[in-house]
Each structure stands twice: as structure tokens, then as C-alpha cells.
Amino acid sequence: MLDFLRKQAQSPLIQTVVVIIAVVFIFWGVGTNLGGSRSSVATVNGTEIPGMDFSRAYSQALDGLQQQFGGRMPSGFAEQLGIREQVLHRLIQAELLRQGGAEAGIRVSELPVQQRIAEMEVFQEKGKFSLQRYKDVLSQNRMTPGSFEKGLKSDLSTERVQELVGDFTVISDNAASRWQAWSNExxxxxxxxxxxxxxxxxxxxxxxxxxxxxxxxxxxxRSEPKVRLKYLLFNQSDDEKEIKIADEELTAKYEQDKESYRQPEQRHARHILFKIEKNAPEDIRAEKKKQAEAVLAQAKAKEADFAALAKQHSEDASNKDMGGDLGFFAAGRMVPAFDAAVFAMQPGDISGPIETEFGFHLIKLEEIKPETVRSFEQVKDSIAASLKREQAKALSFKRAAAAYEAVMKAGSLDKYSQQEAGKVQVTEPFSRSEHPQGLPADPKFIEAAFSLKKGELSSIIELREGYAVLFADDMQEPEQPKLExxxxxxxxxxxxxxxxxxxxxxxxxxxxxxxxxxxxxxxxxxxxxxxxxxxxxxxxxxxxxxxxxxxxxxxxxxxxxxxxxxxxxxxxxxxxxxxxxxAGESKTDDDVRQQLSASARRDLLTAWLASLQNKAKIRISLRSRDDEPQQ
Structure with missing residues (x-):
């Protein structure tokens, strides 16, 4: 489950092991770029991983990357990193971990679920759990108590599995001392x-x-194989020039898709983070909270400069120098407790300490940008362009189909070219790596060209920007040149x-x-x-x-x-x-012991997951990028 609110409940250890994608720590993306299909993307020992779960996880990964690039990620970067494959791998490992725990007989009763919910600050008022607030917060995020509690129970089972596996790791004083000396040499x-x-x-x-x-x-x-083509090209851009979109059609499309032009309320906040490491002991947590409360008192003093206090005290390296500035963000973009606090504040309010999995936060709300809906005039041009592309694609296919039928009736592409002078284009021989100027720079065109045999006519090939029909006029096999x-x-x-x-x-x-x-x-x-x-x-x-x-x-x-x-x-x-x-200093401190313990737990959990995966029956049904409909 990747539901928004339950991220607070997820164990940090599994995130360390299976999350490969580095994201800015405070952000969690929402939405989808993949259409929200209900079909499964993989099956693990008979249990399906829904396409909706994959869509949410994929969008989170993309949002995280975009945040690192200031909101504008380089074109094709996600594909180069293999983000889709990494997300799917993460979901499969999470399912394996759940199944492994169930097989080991690990069960979680309803009581721990209730206790965890009661402890979550997002559901509290004046430090105590509020049933009404619980229902309201879930309703605001389009969730029911039943679905939330079911997912939370699954996450608690996963945490229990990790704890039991981690209990097998022991770091002796001697091992920690030797590691410290080794690392400081x-x-x-x-x-x-x-x-x-x-x-x-x-x-x-x-x-x-x-x-x-x-x-x-x-x-x-040895040279590459080469092909000489004769081909028909039906460019979508040619048809777009001929299409006129009536204002009534634009208005109807706007009303139909009006919800997609809604921009939710956004809030501009700053924060001061007092960071707490994973599995930190209670005395350290108490000390961090005490520090946060002391700085909170300073922040609430008359004429206090919150940004200056953030630069002085915050342990969030990503925005400390910017005075803890988080910019504008919509509901659901932050971890749940943080998100709930921000969206319950008014401009100028200072709240905290708010505890999340990262530590204690002091938050100042700077500004509220109300929800808006982009007007028809603002999106009119983009709607027109979209409708033109849709209609032009259909016209291009119609032209391609008519031409293909004419080629069949003529008996050959050469005879067709005699009837339709100037429409058939001819290339010089070219290889996969070196294409003649003017040839469509579409991988599907090149792939289709080199899949033909000499004298073979292709079917209608769909390209990114239109359609093509190819004929392999000649094929040159690779040649082994002489030394000279x-x-x-x-x-x-x-x-x-x-x-x-x-x-x-x-x-x-x-x-x-x-x-x-x-x-x-x-x-x-x-x-x-x-x-x-x-x-x-x-x-x-x-x-x-x-x-x-x-x-x-x-x-x-x-x-x-x-x-x-x-x-x-x-x-x-x-x-x-x-x-x-x-020689390195061999004095061991708590930080070193925690690092070694976390590393040992990760190694053991990784090995156990690998064992589960080797025995599992996994079927992947996620479509390749090329198979997906063009957005």
C-alpha cells in the first residue's frame, strides 16, 4: 500500500533496503503519469500488484526527482535511470517481505493498530486522539477508516518482520572498536x-x-548491414495545418475536462528541523524535543526572525541556508503529520514541535494561495492544439490506409509511384547508426526498416508524428574489409x-x-x-x-x-x-554503533529478501514504454 497517510507508519528499514531512488526527504509526490490502470503490473506467488499502486509509486518517484531538479527534470532522464523498473522492483520486494512474514507466522492484532493511530499527531487535538478529527482527516484525503486501518495493519506486520530479522544482528564492542579504527586510518x-x-x-x-x-x-x-528504402510518409503536422477547431468545440472540451484545470490550494511554509536518526534511543529523542521547544519559544517572541533561526538551528541541509523555506506546496505533498499541521494553520502562525519520521519540526506558515480553476482563455490554445493533434492523427491514418490500399491494387509500390508521382521517397543505403538527412528520427521507423527482407513491403507503421509505409528496395549484408x-x-x-x-x-x-x-x-x-x-x-x-x-x-x-x-x-x-x-582512533560512540547496527540489519534483510525472491514465482506484466499509448 502506498496510501498518502500511512507513510507515517511505514518502517524506515524497508525504505533503506528497497528504495533505490533518491528523493528530497520531506517531499512525497502524488498524482499519476500512467493513467491509473486497475490491471496488475506483476504477480508474486499468485498475489497481484495493482496497476494503481504502481502508478502512485511511479509518480512519487518522478515528483521526487523533479524536486531535486527544481521542478524541471531533464528530458528522458527518468528513462535513463530506469525509474519504472526500480519502482516495480521496490513493490515486488515489499510484497515478498509481507508474504515472508505471513509464512513465518507473524501476525498483528487490532490493538497495535489502534495504538499506532492514537499516537499519530495528525489525529490529535490538544495532545489527545480525536475520533472526529480522525474521520475528518481521512475524509479529506478520500479514505475510509476501514481501508486506512487495513493498510496500516499490513505495514505494522512488515515492521514486525523487519524487527525480528534485525534481532539476529549483534554488534560487539570489539567489532565496533575495530571498525572505528579501520575507518579512521x-x-x-x-x-x-x-x-x-x-x-x-x-x-x-x-x-x-x-x-x-x-x-x-x-x-x-566489419561494416554494419545497410538498407535502401522506398517509403511513403504521412506527417501528422501536414494535417494539423488543415484543421480548424470551432469555438463551440473548444468550449465543450473545456467543460468536459474542467476538473483537470483545477489548481488546489497551496501553502508557503518554512520549517526548522531537529533531526532524529532511525532507531534513536528515547533519551536522544527527549533531548531533541527539548531543543525544539527552546527554539520555539524564541520563534514566538515578538519581532523574532524565523528564517534567521532556521539558518542557525535547522538540521535540514537541503534548505537551511534558505531559512528553512519549503516554497509553495499542495495538500498531500508532505509527510502526513507535517501536512496536517500546515493545513490547519493561518498565515503567520508558528506550530510545533511536530514529530515525523525525520525528527521534530517547527513550522511557520507564510502565505496561502487559494484554490483556483484556470480560465477558458488561459487554456484555450492548449485545448486547440490537443484537439488538432487528435484529429490530425486520425486524418493521417486515413491517408495512410487509403494509400496502402492503392498500393495493393496497383500491385507494387513502383506502379503506385507511377500513378502518384512524387509521393514515394527513396533513400541511399544507410545503416542503423548513420541515417540520411531528412529521414524520420523515430526508432520505430528504423526498427521497421531493418526488420524487412529485400523486396518486402511493410504494414502501416505508426510513428510518434504520423504513419509510414516502407519497402526494402535493397539490403546490403555486413562486409569484412581488407586491411588496405x-x-x-x-x-x-x-x-x-x-x-x-x-x-x-x-x-x-x-x-x-x-x-x-x-x-x-x-x-x-x-x-x-x-x-x-x-x-x-x-x-x-x-x-x-x-x-x-x-x-x-x-x-x-x-x-x-x-x-x-x-x-x-x-x-x-x-x-x-x-x-x-x-592508525585510526578506536574510540566507539553511539553514532558508530548505530551505523554498524543499521548496516548489519540492512545486509541481513537484503539477504533474506534475496532468498525469498529466489524461491518466489514472479510474473511481470508491466508494459514497456514503447507499448504505452502516447500521452
């Missing part, structure tokens, strides 16, 4: 970098060696490869000489770079080598100064010497 390096480019001048031309090398590597020079035809390129590639071999040999020789002298030697014409003290995981230090070198150096035994072999990083070879090594 530092070392200083001296290193020599050997780049292949520096050795290319030492590679002498050798036709015999080049020929032998080319024989082993000739497949990389690609000699310049082959020679350059061979030289780079030989230079890399020389660099690797030079690195091995330098390391051997250094080990013999028991210290790093300076190669002829080369230089030795010396770093400052490096940490295991830090980055950006002056003169620091690539991470592969740093990692290799920290793996050396304390008595060793030189590595067993040169380190290759990004096709460059490094030979290094450890000049200085400092």
Missing part, C-alpha cells in the same frame, strides 16, 4: 603515473605485426594497444626496481607525485590518485610499503609507495 602516498599516450612514439611501424594483429581483430572493422581499406584506422588502433602494453611493462619494471631498492624509484623522464594524508572514503584531496589506487594502498599489510603489482585505473598504470601510515 590514514596514509600518505607517493606515486608514478604511466600513460599509454606517452609510449606511442616508441611504437615502430611494422607491417607484418600489423597484419597479424588485424587478422585477430578484424571483426571490429582501413589501414589508417587499424594502424592507429594497433599503436594504442602496443603503447598500452609498453606502459604496462614499464610499470612492472618500475615496481620491480622499486621493490629491489625498497623504495619508489623515479623513472627516466617521469615524476613522482606525493599526496597529503588520505582517508579511506574521502575524495577531492590535493594530488590524490584514483580510487583504485587508494583502495589498493589501504589493503596493504602495515609492514608493506610497495604493492604486489601495478594498479590500472582508466587505462593508466600506477606504481605507488606508502610513505606514512597513521
Amino acid at each position: 590514514q596514509l600518505k602516498l607517493a606515486y608514478v603515473k604511466l600513460e599509454p599516450a606517452a609510449f606511442e612514439s616508441k611504437v615502430a611501424a611494422d607491417d607484418k605485426a600489423l597484419a597479424a594483429w588485424f587478422e585477430k581483430n578484424k571483426e571490429r572493422y 581499406a582501413v589501414k589508417d584506422k587499424a594502424l592507429a588502433d594497433w599503436k594504442k594497444e602496443k603503447a598500452a602494453e609498453l606502459a604496462a611493462k614499464a610499470a612492472a619494471d618500475l615496481l620491480a626496481a622499486s621493490r629491489e631498492k625498497k623504495e619508489l624509484q623515479t623513472p627516466e623522464g617521469g615524476t613522482v607525485t606525493v599526496t597529503g594524508l588520505l582517508k579511506r572514503t574521502a575524495s577531492g584531496e590535493e594530488n590524490a590518485p584514483p580510487d583504485q589506487v587508494r583502495s589498493d594502498a589501504f589493503k596493504l599489510a602495515w609492514k608493506e610499503k610497495l604493492p604486489a603489482a601495478p594498479v590500472q585505473a582508466e587505462n593508466v598504470w600506477f606504481v605507488y609507495e606508502v610513505r606514512e601510515r597513521l
Whole structure:
């Protein structure tokens, strides 16, 4: 379940394990970009994951990404990250976790559900649970007590499963101390970098060696298959120019879709966060609340500057420097307790401490932007454009279908072209990677072209901006060129490869000489770079080598100064010497213990989920992006 209000009740551990998408912590997106289908997107051991759940989760992920990019995410970025696949993976793992708990006999009675609801501040008035407020808040968010409590019970079962799995992890004082010392260790390096480019001048031309090398590597020079097309193109834009939309049609469409032009009430707020780590002990929670109450008293003082207090005290790194400014947001965009508090305030009100899964918040409401409905004049042009696209698509298909029928009656595309001069377009032979200018830049067009056999006519191909009919006039199979035809390129590639071999040999020789002298030697014409003290995981230090070198150096035994072999990083070879090594402080604090415990719990839960997944019967029915209707 991904219902808005129950996010407060979801366990943080499963979020850590299965949520791959990084989002700004305070925001939770709502709405859908995928149409809200009721059909399932996957089945896990016979239990369906509804399309509606996927739509909500996908929209949340997109909203989170958009917030990170200031509301304007780069085109195609979500597809590049594979957000759809990540969201589906998260939902499948959540279902596996629920089923695993049920199989283990873990049950949650009604009493914990009632207790959790009573503890949620969103349902409280003057610090006590209010049945009327409970019903009102659920009603405002289009939920019933039955559906909310059913979902909350499912989440509590999941939390119980995680707690029981986590109870098997034990972090001893000795383990925590050793980890602290290990993580705080530092070392200083001296290193020599050997780049292949520096050795290319030492590679002498050798036709015999080049020929032998080319024989082993000739497949990389094989040409791509090519196709020569004859095709008919029916551009949607051509039909759009001919379409006129009457004002009555625009008005009717506006009234039909008027609800979609409604912009809900938005509120502008600031907050000061006193952050609490997951599973923090009660004494830390109490201390944080005490701090929040002290700052609240300052914020409510006459002429207090809330933004200045946020810059001084807030632990929300994402907006601390902006005075805790969260900008405008609609109901349902924040975690439930925070959301409920904001939408119960008036401009100028300061509320808190409000507890959420992130800690205690002090909130100031700056401004209310009332609900509005965009006027007909504001959206008239976009409605007209949308209707033109719809009608033009239909006209384009009608033209394509008529032409296709005419081709069939004529007996061939060539005979059709004699009847309809100028309509059939012809290309030069082209490959998948290199297209002639003017060819539709649509993957479906290219895919259809290379799926044809020589002399074959396609069906009507639907494109993003119209339709096409293709005929494979000629197909050219891949060719294996002779060395003479690609000699310049082959020679350059061979030289780079030989230079890399020389660099690797030079690195091995330098390391051997250094080990013999028991210290790093300076190669002829080369230089030795010396770093400052490096940490295991830090980055950006002056003169620091690539991470592969740093990692290799920290793996050396304390008595060793030189590595067993040169380190290759990004096709460059490094030979290094450890000049200085400092042991890390082994004092263990509560933060370290909590980090180790959380890591161990994550590892154990991840392993258990993997085991459940290996035994599960999972069927995925989520359609690919290409199969979806165009928005």
C-alpha cells in the first residue's frame, strides 16, 4: 500500500533496503503519469500488484526527482535511470517481505493498530486522539477508516518482520572498536603515473605485426548491414495545418475536462528541523524535543526572525541556508503529520514541535494561495492544439490506409509511384547508426526498416508524428574489409594497444626496481607525485590518485610499503609507495554503533529478501514504454 497517510507508519528499514531512488526527504509526490490502470503490473506467488499502486509509486518517484531538479527534470532522464523498473522492483520486494512474514507466522492484532493511530499527531487535538478529527482527516484525503486501518495493519506486520530479522544482528564492542579504527586510518602516498599516450612514439611501424594483429581483430572493422528504402510518409503536422477547431468545440472540451484545470490550494511554509536518526534511543529523542521547544519559544517572541533561526538551528541541509523555506506546496505533498499541521494553520502562525519520521519540526506558515480553476482563455490554445493533434492523427491514418490500399491494387509500390508521382521517397543505403538527412528520427521507423527482407513491403507503421509505409528496395549484408581499406584506422588502433602494453611493462619494471631498492624509484623522464594524508572514503584531496589506487594502498599489510603489482585505473598504470601510515582512533560512540547496527540489519534483510525472491514465482506484466499509448 502506498496510501498518502500511512507513510507515517511505514518502517524506515524497508525504505533503506528497497528504495533505490533518491528523493528530497520531506517531499512525497502524488498524482499519476500512467493513467491509473486497475490491471496488475506483476504477480508474486499468485498475489497481484495493482496497476494503481504502481502508478502512485511511479509518480512519487518522478515528483521526487523533479524536486531535486527544481521542478524541471531533464528530458528522458527518468528513462535513463530506469525509474519504472526500480519502482516495480521496490513493490515486488515489499510484497515478498509481507508474504515472508505471513509464512513465518507473524501476525498483528487490532490493538497495535489502534495504538499506532492514537499516537499519530495528525489525529490529535490538544495532545489527545480525536475520533472526529480522525474521520475528518481521512475524509479529506478520500479514505475510509476501514481501508486506512487495513493498510496500516499490513505495514505494522512488515515492521514486525523487519524487527525480528534485525534481532539476529549483534554488534560487539570489539567489532565496533575495530571498525572505528579501520575507518579512521590514514596514509600518505607517493606515486608514478604511466600513460599509454606517452609510449606511442616508441611504437615502430611494422607491417607484418600489423597484419597479424588485424587478422585477430578484424571483426571490429566489419561494416554494419545497410538498407535502401522506398517509403511513403504521412506527417501528422501536414494535417494539423488543415484543421480548424470551432469555438463551440473548444468550449465543450473545456467543460468536459474542467476538473483537470483545477489548481488546489497551496501553502508557503518554512520549517526548522531537529533531526532524529532511525532507531534513536528515547533519551536522544527527549533531548531533541527539548531543543525544539527552546527554539520555539524564541520563534514566538515578538519581532523574532524565523528564517534567521532556521539558518542557525535547522538540521535540514537541503534548505537551511534558505531559512528553512519549503516554497509553495499542495495538500498531500508532505509527510502526513507535517501536512496536517500546515493545513490547519493561518498565515503567520508558528506550530510545533511536530514529530515525523525525520525528527521534530517547527513550522511557520507564510502565505496561502487559494484554490483556483484556470480560465477558458488561459487554456484555450492548449485545448486547440490537443484537439488538432487528435484529429490530425486520425486524418493521417486515413491517408495512410487509403494509400496502402492503392498500393495493393496497383500491385507494387513502383506502379503506385507511377500513378502518384512524387509521393514515394527513396533513400541511399544507410545503416542503423548513420541515417540520411531528412529521414524520420523515430526508432520505430528504423526498427521497421531493418526488420524487412529485400523486396518486402511493410504494414502501416505508426510513428510518434504520423504513419509510414516502407519497402526494402535493397539490403546490403555486413562486409569484412581488407586491411588496405582501413589501414589508417587499424594502424592507429594497433599503436594504442602496443603503447598500452609498453606502459604496462614499464610499470612492472618500475615496481620491480622499486621493490629491489625498497623504495619508489623515479623513472627516466617521469615524476613522482606525493599526496597529503588520505582517508579511506574521502575524495577531492590535493594530488590524490584514483580510487583504485587508494583502495589498493589501504589493503596493504602495515609492514608493506610497495604493492604486489601495478594498479590500472582508466587505462593508466600506477606504481605507488606508502610513505606514512597513521592508525585510526578506536574510540566507539553511539553514532558508530548505530551505523554498524543499521548496516548489519540492512545486509541481513537484503539477504533474506534475496532468498525469498529466489524461491518466489514472479510474473511481470508491466508494459514497456514503447507499448504505452502516447500521452
